[in-house]
Amino acid sequence: MAIAAEHKGMSAFMLQSVASKQINNFRCDQKLPAEFVWDENERPTVRHDQYLDEEIPLIDLNGILSAVESDDCAISHEKLTADMVAACKEWGVFQVINHGIPPEVVERARSQGRKLFSLSLDEKLKVQRQPQSITGYGATRMANFFRSLMWSESFTMRASPNSNICDYGNMLWPNESQEFCEAFEDYDHKLRSLAMKITKLLFEGLGKMPEQNEVFNDFWGSLHMNHYPPCPQPLQTMGLAAHTDSSCLTIMQQGTIGGLQVMRGGKWVSVKPHPSAFVIQVGDMLQVLTNGKLKSTLHRAVVNESSSRLSIVYFFTPDPLTTVVPLTLSKNEKPLYKPLSWKEYLNVKAKCFMGALDHYTLPITN
Numbered sequence: 001m002a003i004a005a006e007h008k009g010m011s012a013f014m015l016q017s018v019a020s021k022q023i024n025n026f027r028c029d030q031k032l033p034a035e036f037v038w039d040e041n042e043r044p045t046v047r048h049d050q051y052l053d054e055e056i057p058l059i060d061l062n063g064i065l066s067a068v069e070s071d072d073c074a075i076s077h078e079k080l081t082a083d084m085v086a087a088c089k090e091w092g093v094f095q096v097i098n099h100g101i102p103p104e105v106v107e108r109a110r111s112q113g114r115k116l117f118s119l120s121l122d123e124k125l126k127v128q129r130q131p132q133s134i135t136g137y138g139a140t141r142m143a144n145f146f147r148s149l150m151w152s153e154s155f156t157m158r159a160s161p162n163s164n165i166c167d168y169g170n171m172l173w174p175n176e177s178q179e180f181c182e183a184f185e186d187y188d189h190k191l192r193s194l195a196m197k198i199t200k201l202l203f204e205g206l207g208k209m210p211e212q213n214e215v216f217n218d219f220w221g222s223l224h225m226n227h228y229p230p231c232p233q234p235l236q237t238m239g240l241a242a243h244t245d246s247s248c249l250t251i252m253q254q255g256t257i258g259g260l261q262v263m264r265g266g267k268w269v270s271v272k273p274h275p276s277a278f279v280i281q282v283g284d285m286l287q288v289l290t291n292g293k294l295k296s297t298l299h300r301a302v303v304n305e306s307s308s309r310l311s312i313v314y315f316f317t318p319d320p321l322t323t324v325v326p327l328t329l330s331k332n333e334k335p336l337y338k339p340l341s342w343k344e345y346l347n348v349k350a351k352c353f354m355g356a357l358d359h360y361t362l363p364i365t366n
Contacts, residue, residue, distance in 0.1 A: 022035075022036075023151065023152075023153055023229055024120075024121040024124075024153075030232065031232065031233075032231065032232050032233040032236055032237060035148065035149045036148060036149045036150075036151055036236075036237045037148065037233075037236050037237060038148045038236065038237055038238055039148070042148070042238070043235055043236055043237070043238075044234075044235055044238065044261075044268070044300075044302045045235075045268070046261060046268045046269075046270055046302070047234075047235070047270070047302070047304075048234070048257070048258045048259045048270060048302045048303065048304045049258050049270070049304070050270055051258075051270050051272045052269055052270075055272055056087075056091060056093055056094060056095055056262070056269070056271050056272070056279075057083070057086075057087035057090075057091060057094040057095070058094070058095045058096075058097060058274060058277065059080065059083055059084060059087065059094050059095065059096050059097075060096075060097055060098050061080075061096050061097070061098050061099050061100070062097075062098035064077065064080050064201075077204070080201070081201050081202070081204045081205030082205055084198075084201055084202055084205055085202060085205035085206060085294070088202065088282050088294045088295075089293075089294065089295075090264075091262065091264055091297075092262060092263075092264075092281065092282050092294075092295060092296070092297035092298070093262050093271065093279060093280065093281045093282070093297050093299070094279075094280050095271075095274055095277040095278065095279050095280065096198070096277060096278050096280055097274065097276060097277050099194055099278055100190075100194065101190050101191070101194060101278070102190075103276060105186055105187055105190055106187070106253055106276075108182075108183040108186070108187070109183050109184055109186075109187040109253075109312055110253070110255065110310060110312065111183070112179065112180050112183045112184060113155075113225045113227075113310050113312055114310060115180075116155060116172065116180075116225070117153065117155075117225075117227040117310070119172070123172065124137045124153075124155075125137065125138075126171055126172065127155075127168055127171050127172060129156070134156060134222070134346070135156045135157055135158055135164065135168075135222075136155070136156065136168075137153070137154070137155045138153070138154070139154075140152075140154055140240065141350055142241065142243055142353060145241075145353045146241050148237070148238070149237075150237070150238050150239060150240055150241060151228060151229070151231050151234075151237045151238065151239050151303050152226050152227060152228045152239045152240055152301065152303075153226075153227050154224065154225060154226045154227070155224070155225045155227075156222060156223070156224045156225075157184070157222065157223045157224075158220070158221075158222050159188040159191075159192065159220070159221035159222050159223050159314070160188055160189065160192055160220075160221055161220065161221075162220060163185070163188065165180075165181055165184045165185055165188065165223070166181040166185070169181045169184075184223060187223070187312075187314075188221060188223060188314075191221070191223075191251055191314040192221050192314075192316070194251065194278070195219075195221070195249050195251055195314060195316035196216055196217070196219070196316075198249060198251075198280060199216050199219075199248065199249050199286075199316065200216060202249075202286075202290075202294070203290075203327065203328065206290060206293055206294075206328050207328065208327060208328050215322075215327070218318075218319050218322065219248065219316055219317060219318055219319065220316075220317050220318070220319055220320065221314060221315065221316055221317070222314075222315045222317065223312065223313070223314060223315075224312075224313040224314075224315060225310065225311065225312050225313070226239070226240065226301065226310070226311045226313070227308070227309070227310050228259060228301065228303045228308065228309040228310075228311075229303075229308050230303075230304065230305055230306055230307060230308060231303040231304065231305055232305060233305075234302065234303045234304050234305050237303065238300065238301070238302065238303075239259060239300075239301035239302055239303040239309075240300055240301040241300060242263070242298055242299070242300040243298070243299070243300070243353075243354070244283065244284055244296040244297060244298055244299070244354070245281060245283040245284065245296065245297070245315065246283060246284050246285065246315075246317070246342070246345060246346055246349055246356075247283035247284070247285060247286075247315040247316055247317045248283050248285040248286045248289065248316050248317055248318060249280065249281070249282070249283060249286060249315075249316040250279075250280070250281040250282075250283050250297075250313060250314070250315055250316070251278050251279070251280055251281075251313070251314040251316070252278065252279040252281065252311055252312070252313045252314075253278055253279075253311065253312045253313075254271070254273055254279060254309075254311045255273060255309065255310055255311065256273050256275070257273065257304070257307050257309045258270050258271065258272060258273055259301045259302055259303065259304070259309050259311070260279065260299060260300075260301055260311070261299060261300050261301070261302060262281075262297055262298065262299045263297075263298040263299065268300070270302075281296075281297040281299065282294045282295060282296050282297050283296050283297075283315070283317075284296045284345070284349075284356070284357055285317060285318055285324060285342060285345070287357065288324055288325075288326060288337045288340070288357075288360070289324065289325075289326060289327050289328070290326065290327070290328050291326035291327075291328055291329060291333065291335060291336050291337070292336045292337075293328060296357075317342055318341075318342040319342070320341060320342050320343035320346075321341055321343060322341060322342070323339050323340070323341060324339065324340050324341065324342060324345075325337075325339050334362075334365070335362060336361060336362055336364075337357075337360045337361060337362060338360045338361075338362060340360050345360070348360075
């Protein structure tokens with residue numbers, strides 16, 4: 001990757017921040033800047049709209065969410081939870097429909113997300129993410145692990161129970177932040193409820209009854225948005241490099257334009273958007289909590305040459321200071337991971353990236 005002389009010596013994080021200016025001022029008739037061109041062996045070979053005949057599992061939650069609290073349901077809990085667990089084990093990901101989130105709640109959040117990213121760069125830099133922070137606008141924390149820049153910009157907020165949504169709204173739109181705050185606080189409230197229910201259903205499918213899982217009531221949430229502008233040479237760059245999420249559960253609303261890809265069987269598979277569906281992904285903390293029964297999903301984002309794409313991601317995570325240990329140990333099963341806190345894990349991942357889980361893996365003994 002060629003790096004402009006004035007950028008030499010800058011950290012990858014700062015380079016990715018500089019990239020925001022290039023992306024915001026870019027015209028589609030221009031050539032892809034050299035900083036964004038990835039080595040040939042790292043470039044995507046599967047387009048954003050190139051789908052397999054066998055699609056990511058699509059799970060219908062109609063009627064099942066109320067069944068968490070009621071026995072009066074025609075849908076089999078056992079079959080649905082088994083299907084969820086099977087999808088996680090085989091794909092690491094599935095999509096859900098009839099999830100109970102009204103479409104107008106989703107569209108209000110997406111509208112506010114588009115409004116945010118349409119601001120001038122100077123306006124967005126008022127809430128620029130700092131190198132040691134996980135919230136704000138700008139570079140992803142994983143930028144330091146790659147020589148080439150990613151064709152995207154992002155924005156992250158803490159959600160309940162420790163939300164800073166309105167703080168950011170007030171910084172971006174002083175005296176005019178009500179619509180932003182209401183849209184994302186409503187989205188946060190409903191996504192938190194969905195994340196709680198899906199997490200408990202997954203543990204039920206693994207043989208851990210929901211009533212034993214009050215620990216999830218204390219989990220935190222965060223809202224993250226990625227914006228991918230049209231790119232002149234989409235197969236020469238990455239929107240987001242391959243990674244796993246540090247969360248327990250990740251719930252993504254990717255809109256109608258594809259770009260999310262997951263690794264399955266050593267090959268990248270594009271996740272085809274479904275109207276009104278949410279994409280559910282296993283995160284690193286769920287791998288720990290299930291003692292490796294469910295593996296975190298390796299995924300990435302690719303871009304396209306004609307359409308802007310916005311994804312809204314809800315991360316469901318442990319309380320930063322709570323000790324995280326496997327919850328699904330059988331009588332003679334040994335833990336695969338050392339006890340950890342999510343805050344500690346984030347610090348390790350910021351240094352080790354994809355090797356973070358290895359740092360906590362215990363040696364296998366007979």
